[in-house]
Amino acid sequence: MNTSRPLLVVVVAACTLAAATIRAQTTVSFSRTVYPIFEAAQCRGCHSDDGVASATRLHFPDPNASPDDIEAFGVTLAVLVNRDEPDRSLLLNKPTNRERHTGGVRIQPGSFEEQALRDWIRFLTTVSDATVTAARERLSATKTVSQPDQVLRRLTHSQYNNTVRDLLGDHSRPADRFPAEDYVNGFKNQLRTQGIPPLLEEAYSASAEKLALNAFRAGDVNHLVPCKPAHARDIKCRDQFVTAFGMRAFRRPLTNDEVRRYTSLFGTQAARSGQFLDGARVVIEAMLQSPKFLFHAESGPGARRNWRR
Numbered sequence: 001m002n003t004s005r006p007l008l009v010v011v012v013a014a015c016t017l018a019a020a021t022i023r024a025q026t027t028v029s030f031s032r033t034v035y036p037i038f039e040a041a042q043c044r045g046c047h048s049d050d051g052v053a054s055a056t057r058l059h060f061p062d063p064n065a066s067p068d069d070i071e072a073f074g075v076t077l078a079v080l081v082n083r084d085e086p087d088r089s090l091l092l093n094k095p096t097n098r099e100r101h102t103g104g105v106r107i108q109p110g111s112f113e114e115q116a117l118r119d120w121i122r123f124l125t126t127v128s129d130a131t132v133t134a135a136r137e138r139l140s141a142t143k144t145v146s147q148p149d150q151v152l153r154r155l156t157h158s159q160y161n162n163t164v165r166d167l168l169g170d171h172s173r174p175a176d177r178f179p180a181e182d183y184v185n186g187f188k189n190q191l192r193t194q195g196i197p198p199l200l201e202e203a204y205s206a207s208a209e210k211l212a213l214n215a216f217r218a219g220d221v222n223h224l225v226p227c228k229p230a231h232a233r234d235i236k237c238r239d240q241f242v243t244a245f246g247m248r249a250f251r252r253p254l255t256n257d258e259v260r261r262y263t264s265l266f267g268t269q270a271a272r273s274g275q276f277l278d279g280a281r282v283v284i285e286a287m288l289q290s291p292k293f294l295f296h297a298e299s300g301p302g303a304r305r306n307w308r309r
């Protein structure tokens with residue numbers, strides 16, 4: 001822990017310096033004028049990590065970014081500005097749909113909002129390359145500081161199919177019927193948070209229910225239970241199943257807390273129906289909907305580098 005502190009201080013100092021430079025050269029406040037307009041127009045819904053426009057050059061910072069970070073973000077938008085002919089800037093013509101924009105008309109031509117955007121674009125034509133670079137560095141430094149060491153990647157649809165095949169012996173390729181990947185997630189499967197778009201969440205939950213039902217439809221034909229339960233409430237066999245299946249589903253041993261949670265879920269259901277396999281079924285259903293199954297963690301410096309790409 002202590003060894004990383006000097007680095008952090010250097011990064012923070014660099015950020016403060018960059019922020020001062022950016023502020024000194026900025027006469028208009030982006031965070032108080034254009035940014036609220038963009039938020040009201042919901043640009044973020046598509047232009048963020050898990051949105052359909054995640055691969056474009058317009059990429060919103062965290063919703064809780066500091067005003068200095070938002071100011072820096074405003075300056076980085078210079079890449080979407082045509083310095084020689086500001087009227088032909090993508091930053092103006094995409095959101096007004098003068099140039100075909102998948103997001104449609106988000107800012108009405110001729111409106112007050114458009115005028116504010118034009119003012120900002122005019123300002124951006126005057127900003128030096130050094131200022132834009134400083135702003136970009138500030139944003140990526142902030143990201144580095146707040147980044148976790150692990151990158152979480154959502155299973156792609158084809159990984160999902162292969163995983164449930166290996167885990168349950170189920171060859172039905174359920175993810176082939178999920179919402180198309182580019183629709184739910186732009187071009188990326190990595191998320192800063194563990195959020196899942198609502199459409200996909202529904203698909204995951206329906207799929208988990210079906211897979212869990214099918215797993216024991218004809219008894220435990222795929223040998224998912226590593227022991228022979230003496231009766232529906234066989235605690236020893238229940239615990240063995242939860243730890244063994246959990247380890248395969250989450251790709252790591254379960255924590256004590258997880259074991260407690262899933263065995264209790266198992267116990268309630270098995271007691272209710274008087275069937276051991278019914279307890280196992282609800283555990284499978286719950287685990288297949290867990291972010292710990294749906295995301296896999298990549299750690300180490302390589303993962304960090306990928307994140308920043």
Ligand code: HEC
Nearest residue numbers: 041042043046053056057058090091094095101102103106
């Ligand atoms: C419903 C989704 C959606 C919303 C909302 C949306 N956009 Fe977009 N935007 C896209 C997509 C998809 C693209 C890439 C394809 C295209 O250019 O149409 C894009 C492209 C752009 C580009 C070009 C980026 C580049 O790298 O060339 C700009 C600029 C842009 N949008 C601005 C905005 C602004 C500003 C807002 C809010 C006022 C906004 N968009 C709202 C989906 C959206």
